[in-house]
Amino acid sequence: MTATKHPNSLKRKTRLGEKLIQAFFFFCGFVSIFTTLGIVVALGSQALRFFGEPSINPIELITTTNWSPNIGEIGIWSLVTSTLITTFLALLVAIPLGLAAAIYLSEYATPKVRNTLKPILEILAGVPTVVYGYFALTFMTPLLRLIFGSDVVKIYNMASAGLVCGVMIIPLICSMSEDALRAVPRSLREGSFGLGATKLETSLRVVLPAALSGVIAAIVVGTSRAIGETMIMATAAGAGPNFTFNPFESAETMAGHIVRISGGDVDYNSIDYTSIFIVGLTLFLMTLALNFLSRYFVNKYREVYE
Amino acid sequence: MQSNIISRKRNAKIGQAIMFASTAFALIALVALLLNVLNRSFGNVIVRREIEPSVLSPTPLEQLSRDELNALVKRIADSDDYDGLTRGAYRRLDSEKPFAERSQAEILTVINERLIKEEVVASFTLWQTLFEPASVNAELAKLNNARKAGMPEARVEFRSWVNARFFTQTMGSVAELSGIRTAILGSLAVIAMTMAIALPIGVGAAIYLEEYAKKNRLNDLIQTNITNLAGVPSIIYGMLGLFVFVRALESFTSGAVFGIAGNNGRTILSAGLTMALLVLPIIIINAQEAIRAVPNSLRQASYGLGATQWETIRDHVMPAAxxxxxxxxxxxxxxxxxxxAPMVVVGASTFIVSDPTGPFSKFTTLPIQIYNWTAQPDEQFRNIAAAAILVLLIILLSLNMIAILLRNKMRNTN
Structure with missing residues (x-):
């Protein structure tokens, strides 16, 4: 009996204080799960309330194109198309410029140049979106009106908001792509040079394809950011849903709509209030799908080179 | 064969130039953005005043102390020379709030409203001021020609829209009398609240994930979930805050359970809680990286000396991270x-003139002011929006500079 008792003193003692501290840290980690659940419950419950309204026919959500919920018109397409158009324009700017900048920084720039340019890109990424909104309205819009004529380009238009949004996501696409490009092993480049390829050929035909999944992940994250971008759209793209494919027209995006409706004194029982949650849910699901997609691509390139 | 090499080399040169130009574009965009803001933060204005301040006092009014201003106001009222501030008007104002108790800024406001009646009729960009003075003068001539008899003459003055008054004034219906005092105090209050909530929870979560969590499905889920939350658009957090903090927990966030009546849930507390959830992923991910970078030998040495896990974390891992x-x-x-965006959704006030007094106050923040002023049609509101952007960018730039310096310092010591 005594012989079995003795080694007990070497056993790990359970200390209450240690356990409490660990429990607190676990709770901290779990807060993020609560956040996600909160988002799903908030958006889902209000969306269900919205569809419970007698004047709402859920099928019309995707079969019609007019959005004014207080008179029963719930064609969400007018908000979705404008979001997709601004996103498309943003990517049109950000993909070529962001990618070319990434290739320059990763393949061409000397360490000194890279160390000067990267902080500048970080500053550009740190500028609040409301400032970009001001830039779109007071710089890009007048510029577009000067080029295309002020009778063609409206004061509030999707083109200006989309292009400036593109400038905003250049640093994001650039830094994520650069990480992917730099993860490509040096031996691949040496092999290409050894076969007589120029630096451009090596960059575009060897390094870029090798880093493709990481580059695609960057583009997907950029897309997700452009879709969820709010203040540029609310400031420069226009106030009021409009089903149009003309980028020089004014049309409200999904996020812009949510901000405008909730910014006023909205009655919590009105259909306007519940309707912004169905828009929010659509937005959340779109960005969530894109985030999962980008993770898939990121993991793919990690598997290859790490 | 030879020509092939020449054209390939040429392509390589062109390619490199394109890549460099694309990188330079980011730089150009940043410069354009800053110049655009500077262009509207400074410039000539056309001002109309009923009385020139120099008539009232030889020294500029802003340089006078509170007591000197008080004496000046009293002298003007006693002389009964000006219709705007007669002896009767002075008595009425004094009974509303005694002049002896008014601050320097408040007395200046009285002098301006009653006597000087300054009005900015037109404002110009810095570009127009420097390179197109003709357009400024033409506008001035037009205004002065159209002036009715007895009206004061308008004059051109250079104005920095970022000025002392801009920092001390609350917002108003006239652009040149509006300031960012409430907005800056509101921003500071919301950030203090945000950090008080997010910092302990964020660092705690990072410690859990790096030091305690075993590799199992639940912990994988937490980790994946944090990465996903970092990609959720900020406006969605705003809607979460609106639903949970502003509405569901209204009795708590409005202060009703603490016996503070008369508020709704659109308070600094709601905003801080919402923002805390938004910045949590950023704090967690950065703290995790810092903790992971602490060498394992440090932990093992501590365990070897008989320290418990918490003692090891507290005394060795945390200081290093x-x-x-x-x-x-x-x-x-x-x-x-x-x-x-989330602040607008959670319900920052668009018009508020009182300073925040506690967690249950209504509030506004600097970016919201910028958004509201940008949305105004008046050109002068664009000017003060630019001035507010300048202030915001300077604050953010200094914050980022500190972060970069810290990061470099960390890299050097590791």
Whole structure:
């Protein structure tokens, strides 16, 4: 009996204080799960309330194109198309410029140049979106009106908001792509040079394809950011849903709509209030799908080179 | 064969030029953005005043102390020379709030409203001021020609829209009398609230994930979930805050359970809680990286001396990870400082003139002011929006600079 008792003193003692501290840290980690659940419950419950309204026919959500919920018109397409158009324009700017900048920084720039340019890109990424909104309205819009004529380009238009949004996501696409490009092993480049390829050929035909999944992940994250971008759209793209494919027209995006409706004194029982949650849910699901997609691509390139 | 090599080399040169130009574009965009803001923060204005301040006092009014201003106002009222501030008007104002108790800024406001009646009729950009003075003069001539008899003459003055008054004034219906005092105090209050909530929870979560969590499905889920939350658009957090903090927990966030009546849920507390959830992923991910970078030998040495896990974390891991955690904290602060959309959704007030007094106050923040002023049609509101942007950018730039310095310091010591 005594012989079995003795080694007990070497056993790990359970200390209450240690356990409490660990429990607190676990709770901290779990807060993020609560956040996600909160988002799903908030958006889902209000969306269900919205569809419970007698004047709402859920099928019309995707079969019609007019959005004014207080008179029963719930064609969400007018908000979705404008979001997709601004996103498309943003990517049109950000993909070529962001990618070319990434290739320059990763393949061409000397360490000194890279160390000067990267902080500048970080500053550009740190500028609040409301400032970009001001830039779109007071710089890009007048510029577009000067080029295309002020009778063609409206004061509030999707083109200006989309292009400036593109400038905003250049640093994001650039830094994520650069990480992917730099993860490509040096031996691949040496092999290409050894076969007589120029630096451009090596960059575009060897390094870029090798880093493709990481580059695609960057583009997907950029897309997700452009879709969820709010203040540029609310400031420069226009106030009021409009089903149009003309980028020089004014049309409200999904996020812009949510901000405008909730910014006023909205009655919590009105259909306007519940309707912004169905828009929010659509937005959340779109960005969530894109985030999962980008993770898939990121993991793919990690598997290859790490 | 030879020509092939020449054209390939040429392509390589062109390619390199394109890549460099694309990188330079980011630089150009940043410069254009800054110049655009500077262009509207400074410039000539056309001002109309009923009385020139120099008539009232030889020294500029802003340089006078509170007592000197009081004496001046009293002298003007006693002389009964000016219709705007007669002896009767002075008595009425004094009974509303005794002049002896008014601050310097308040007395200046009285002098301006009653006597000087300054009005900015037109404002010009810095570009127009420097390179197109003819357009400024033409506008001035037009205004003065159209002036009715007895009306004061308008004059051109250079104005920096970022000035002392801009920092001390609350917002108003006239652009040149509006300031960012309430907005800056509101921003500071929201950020203090945000950090008080997010910092302990964020660092705690990072410690859990790096030091305690075993590899199992639940912990994988938490980790994946944090990465996903970092990609959720900020406006969705705003809707979460609106639903949970502003509405569901209204009795708590309005202060009703603490016996503070008369508020709704659109308070600094709601905003801080919402922002805390938004910046949590940033704090967690940065803190995790910092903790992971602490060498394992440090932990093992501590265990070897008989320290418990918590003692090891508290005395050895945390001090070593501190610079990294601070970097993440500063990044989170600058993010919270610039966020607009969730604040609008949670319900920052668009028009508010009183300073925030506590967690249950209504509030506005600097980016919201910028958004509201940008949305105004008046050109002068664009000017003060630009001035507010300048202030915001300077604050954010200094925050980021501190973060970068800290990061470099950390890299050097590791």
């Amino acid at each position: 501190l610079p990294g955690i601070l970097t993440g904290t500063i990044l989170a602060m600058s993010r919270a400082m610039g966020e607009t």
